[in-house]
Amino acid sequence: MIDITPDANPVISPVDAISGLILASGFSGHGFGTAPAAGGLAADLAMGTRPIVDPAPYTLSRFR
Numbered sequence: 403m404i405d406i407t408p409d410a411n412p413v414i415s416p417v418d419a420i421s422g423l424i425l426a427s428g429f430s431g432h433g434f435g436t437a438p439a440a441g442g443l444a445a446d447l448a449m450g451t452r453p454i455v456d457p458a459p460y461t462l463s464r465f466r
């Protein structure tokens with residue numbers, strides 16, 4: 403069993419409803435391979451630094 407999102411891309415994103423919470427989940431069977439980049443993006447979001455990749459495809463709000 404794997405965690406999978408509707409578009410098979412992970413959520414790496416702040417959670418608007420809970421200030422300071424960064425979500426990194428739903429890696430859809432690729433969580434080992436993408437972990438270094440995913441962790442980097444999550445850290446950048448948490449620290450408020452310029453992300454290493456475009457965070458738009460990974461926002462939680464894309465499912466609303």
Ligand SMILES: Cc1cc2nc3c(=O)[nH]c(=O)nc-3n(C[C@H](O)[C@H](O)[C@H](O)COP(=O)(O)OP(=O)(O)OC[C@H]3O[C@@H](n4cnc5c(N)ncnc54)[C@H](O)[C@@H]3O)c2cc1C
Nearest residue numbers: 403404405412426427428429430431432433434435436437
């Ligand atoms: C059979 C299989 C093969 C795979 N092969 C590959 C592969 O070849 N390459 C690849 O890149 N990816 C692969 N994956 C996917 C990869 O394993 C996942 O994407 C990755 O482990 C996800 O990491 P995660 O930290 O998001 O979640 P997880 O590794 O699932 O970690 C979540 C953790 O949270 C804990 N937890 C859950 N609920 C609670 C709670 N309420 N309180 C406290 N702790 C809780 C769980 O016990 C778990 O330790 C495979 C997955 C499977 C199942």
